[in-house]
Amino acid sequence: MTESQATMTAEPVHAADHVDHYDPLGAKIGMWLFLFTEVLLFGAMFIAFAVYLRQYRIEFMGGSRELDRYLGLLNTAVLLTSSLTMAFAVAAMARGQTRRAIGALAATLLFGAVFLVVKAREWGYKFSHGIYPQSETMLDRPVGEQVFYGLYFAMTGLHALHVIIGMAIIVSAAALILRRRIRPDRHIYLENTGLYWHLVDIIWIFLFPLFYLIG
């Protein structure tokens, strides 16, 4: 007991100012706590959505019918599949299959990019029909639909931003793998990247039916 304490404290004296102990469990707890903030971030917007859905039921259903549900379905499939490849990447890394992990990450990035392209087409399509905040077409519509589209742009926009951030983190994880900073025995960074990506997926799992399928 005392001996182990002595060695524990003796060690830092050498390493006067880099206390770089690897604590994957600590890192994971930190990551989960961060994910909770993301849950509540979107959660607040979902509360707003729920309140207005109750208030403007008819208009929300109308707005929902107007969205392209097949594009929404496509994007759901794309994002779910990207989550699969992300899970592959983490599992491969844990098994020491570095090249396979890189490949899975590349696939995840590809699916992420497809998701964003589809999303951009969808927004562009709406814009070309004059559906964007403050447009004349928009202002002629019932206020409930204006609120619906307001939330639609705000929430899917914020979600797309998270996809972009997630892709940037994936790129950084891939770079760290190539530089051997993420290794099979030290891959919490990749695991946390995966957790973030899956959470973004979960948020979309809720966004999709609430916006596209209530019509």
Added chain:
Amino acid sequence: MAGISTTLSAPLPNYLEAKPGILSWVTTTDHKRIALLYLGGMSFFFFFAMSLAVTFRLELLFPGMQFLSHDIYNRLLTLHGVVMIFLFIIPGIPAVFGNFFLPILIGAHDVAFPRLNLLSWYCYMAGAALAVVSILSGGGPDTGWTFYVPYSVKTGQNVFWPILAAFILGWSSILTGLNFVTTVHRLRDKAMGWFQMPLFVWSLYATGWVQIIATPVVGITLVMVLLERFFGIPIFDPARGGDPLLYEHLFWIYSHPAVYIMILPAMGVVSEIIPTFSRKHIFGYKFIAYSSVAIAAIGSLVWAHHMFTSGMSDIARIVFSFLTFLVAVPSAVKVFNWIATMYKGAIRLDPPMIWALMFIVLFSIGGLTGMIVASLSLDVHLHDTSFVVAHFHYTMFGGTAVIFIAALHYWWPKMFGRMYRVRPAKQAVWLFFIGFNMTYMPLFIAGAFGMPRRYADYLPEYTVFHQLSTIGSWVMVAALLLAFYNLVHSLFRGERAPEDPWGGATLEWRTPTPPPVLNFTGAPDLSRGPYEYPEDVAQ
């Protein structure tokens, strides 16, 4: 193994002298240095916001407008609130004393994520800079610190910068909370169980959770205000189908728990100071620990008592009124336990103890008047009067800020290795007590008579209350200046402080003064519990 002999023989450099130069400070990941960085920023903003308040308090010396316009008055008031709340009271105790002492109290070398900790500080400073820039650029905001819609969407004043500032400060707060929760889980000394932690650690742990869960809500709500303001996305504006009450709900879902982010760490500090200066084991350890968690939990359920007159349904108002009364229970549990701790103790009235005792008095007044405004029928009369202003100054200023100063006096010798002079420190407490009550007690009465809050002008009937209050504010400022002068003076002229000037039992008193870079010279000595005093006859 060679390390052991080095540990015992060579004296370690303390954290202040370990590395010289400004650059080593602004790039430090040492939690103690980061705490001092915060302390510097916070002291500045505290006195800055205080001078704003003294300015508009002076304006209120006589009815009618003296030297401020209504516009400037509104901006000063808003800025006072924003700076005090977001830059001082919310981050205050966790960022300074939590950062400095949380790792030491649990026998750790640092927090779980030292670099993230530094990032929190940079977020804090960036947010602070934005808040200050907002006054200088195109007219400061005049919305009040709550940024209520639709006014905040429509006002021509500059709302963007202060909201951005609040958003960034929110992240600073979240990162600190996340760091502390992880630290408590992962870096606690293996020999220290949950119920051997000092109570200050418990309170920081509970606070960390509130920061993590509640802060994002207000963050995104403020972002939605900006989206509405700049992209015309209709979300809250009633003219375009929005519901302003929804804004108030979302705002207060954070901002009421924020009150507990402010007060819980202060209560934790009191739970350290009182046993130390009573030389007695804390009474009802588990009750105090659980009551911290209970306050955090119940405190998250009471937000809509800020909206009793906003047009909520009657049922919602009754429910929230009831829940608000509930939160008084764990708060009272703490107060009773502190008093029971002092019972038959060998009480020493050193400056930190007097500040803490004053906290109990002022906070009890604040808490009990809180029960008055929690009563639905009374609140309809008192809402938006200076009664409410007095109430939250008793809890926030008389509570949190007083304990901030108490904690400074308690831990100053440990942090800087210098002892301040005791006499002026005690004089400052009494002067503060007089000034504080003179400033805020009249506002209770004026409020009960109907004086609205936030007004730049008032009817002649209220003159006497405002004059008492303004003169009281001068006394209070004098007391604060005396207290801070005395502390700063000790840095240059103070005697060297011993390792344990107060006879405390927690771990920070069993490491050199000031602490070495990695906090301990040997293994942290956990043979004594955090509240076991040799002089304690009851044990």
Added chain:
Amino acid sequence: MDSNTSGHADPYGVYVATWGALMALTALTFGIALLDLKHVTVLAALLIAAVKGSLVLFYFMHVRHERPLFLYMFLAVGITYAVFIGLTFVDYWSR
């Protein structure tokens, strides 16, 4: 000393099966929407989304392999969020 390890790699088949279930549930929720069940639509959508979210949580995010702490933390956050919604709607439902 606690087992401070990371990485619980399941067989790849487990992930594929999870993915298959997620796709099937997506098809289900889409199908229900086509049926136009009026008031049930939103409720069904939320229920299925909750099931899908749990699948991701337990299988992709490995909560089923983690120590219970993670589940407890997630439940605490979930309950708090549910209470936020509930209390907000105490106001809206009774207006």
